Amino acid sequence: MTAEREGGGVRLVAGSLALAAAAVAAIVWLPLGAWSEALADWGAGVGWPGALLAGLLFVPVCMFMLPATLLTYAIAFAFGFGPALVAVEVGALLGAATVFALGRTLARGWVERQKAQRPLLAALDEVLNERSFGLLYLIRLSPLFPYALVGYALGATRASAWRHLAATALAILPQVALTCWIGSQVAAFSRDVGSEREKAPLEYALLALGAVAALVVMGVIAKRTRAALRERLEAASAE
Secondary structure (H helix, E strand, O other): OHHHHHHHHHHHHHHHHHHHHHHHHHHHHOOHHHHHHHHHHHHHHHHHHHHHHHHOOHHHHHHOOOOOHHHHHHHHHHHOHHHHHHHHHHHHHHHHHHHHHHHHOOOHHHHHHHHHHOHHHHHHHHHOOOOOHHHHHHHHHOOOOOHHHHHHHHHOOOOOHHHHHHHHHHHHHHHHHHHHHHHHHHHHHHHHHOOOOOOOHHHHHHHHHHHHHHHHHHHHHHHHHHHHHHHHHHHHHHO
16 A cells, blocks of 8 residues: 555656646747737736636536636636636636536436446435535545536535535635646746746746646645545445
8 A cells, every 4th residue: 555655646746747847848849928928918808807707618618527627727828817716716616506406407317327337426425415514525625526527426415505515615726726826827937938038947947846846735635635535435334
């Protein structure tokens, strides 16, 4: 078990370094300056209402279980950290609320079939009740469950809709903030690359190190959350 954990930590650090290196390479060799400048000009033109409207795209993204990371980065590129943080958080919550409602109504049959194929999803129905805020928070914080799929599954449980929404808002905020920060920083750096101002190698290194550090912290949190969630689910199922 120890060797497995160490191997997982090495893979996490290696993956984070590779991601940071790819981001720096993209800044240097791709026309990200022109792209981010065009997005920033568009974002400045439409302002906060545009950011919130872009955030609404998370509703169909969640409904059809599409990857949401690229959309988050695009919003951060266009509007900067603050507007993107609000837009993505609100949009992701609306998406979560939508799939929760669908899981409780129209999509319940499909959810039941998914639960039959995934033991962890089936365990949710056994351990959740209307007051399970702490467990809902762990579920939303854990990478064990895909974001949209678990929203559908939670809708088919006895979990309270309002507690689910509050736990989701709290749990996704760190990851949303991290993704928006990375996106906004990459956009700022890429605009500088396209300008007359030359950036020192140290500035690129600091950006990469900051991104790696943030990703490693999130990975450690996710790993410990996964272990805690498994223990909670197993203990509750054994009762």
